[in-house]
Amino acid sequence: MTQSDHGDPGAERAGVLESRLLHISRDEFAKEYWAQRALLSERASDFSDLFSADAVDELVSTRGLRTPFLRVAKDGQTLPERSFTSGAGVGASITDQLDDTALWRHFADGATLVLQALQRTWEPVASFTERLATELGHPVQANAYITPPQNRGFDDHYDVHDVFVLQIAGTKRWVIHEPVYADPMRDQPWSDRRADVERAAAQEPAIDTVLEPGDVLYLPRGWLHAAQAQGEVSIHLTLGVHVWTRFALAEQLAQAALAALREDPQARATLPLGAESVSEEIAAIRTLLAGAIEQADPEPDFARAQRAQARPGPLGPLRQLATVTDLDDRTRVRLRDALAARLEGSRLQTRVGWLDFPDDQLPAVRRVLDGASYAASDLGMDLAERLLRAGVLVPADS
Structure with a gap:
């Protein structure tokens, strides 16, 4: 385990960007690379706590995922959903659940599996992306790409968001070219400039490297890339940063x-x-x-738009009800994760709605916003119950 690893207390204090995704300081990254140029960080961290081959098998075979939580691609083309989905069986009127047999056949034939929006389906990735989004100040989503040996799912293209590529297993060769169109927005996809992309991809690359487990590649939006698995199955996570402009x-x-x-x-x-x-x-x-x-x-209005771009942290309704029902002065509570809470005068704005407070409760509301846990009696029982019922507070140990 390295000093940049997830087990190092100092790494926790540094934040996941600096401790796990970069081989340089956050300040240098912000000044020299962020939204400007690509960066390869070799052996940045051990990502086995985030994702694995076992996680892929579990998600595909036992979680009952539906489209669009998975795409399948081969030779630059995305395969039709009907080729890898089927009905859910008796008792469930669902027609688009993943068919693991069909997926196996596609994968054995060289197709890449793309597990999308892992921040909604795999808790370790969800926690990591939440922390990264908080540090960056921009929304983050996560996809996993699982590619058979000597295959690639997509031709040269660019993304309309920044990405951090985290190599999980196997190796993959990445060929990177500088942008043909700087800083494309979300409605300016690479397919609008297909001819320019093809011409640029034929030129000398800016980076030509093979990512190994623990390596991280940062690409600003607009940078061209294509990747091919090498001698074994490649698994990598792509953390897409949907930057505000x-x-x-x-x-x-x-x-x-x-x-x-x-x-x-x-x-x-x-x-x-x-x-x-x-x-x-x-x-x-x-x-x-x-x-x-x-x-x-x-x-x-901009703050409201930012709040709308992500979801708050998990809330278990049964645990929440039990906490409200059994609430006493010793019950410890805390602010719900990823709530984007912001006090504007006497109004608390959050991702789950807004609440107004009388002046005498505002000091306690401000305390809650620091993220620490508090006994309900420290906040006032009425306020604690109101915030629990609103989904703003959750049990401290959840």
């Missing part, structure tokens, strides 16, 4: 300004009768819009 902030600013203009009688005024030219009106509204933008505060 200045354009997204501009959208929120524009929406806030337009909302303000709805309350401006000048903006609501009717255009002149029979006007053939609107140039003067455009000049006037440009002035009004500039003033509205100057005064607009997009931060609350």
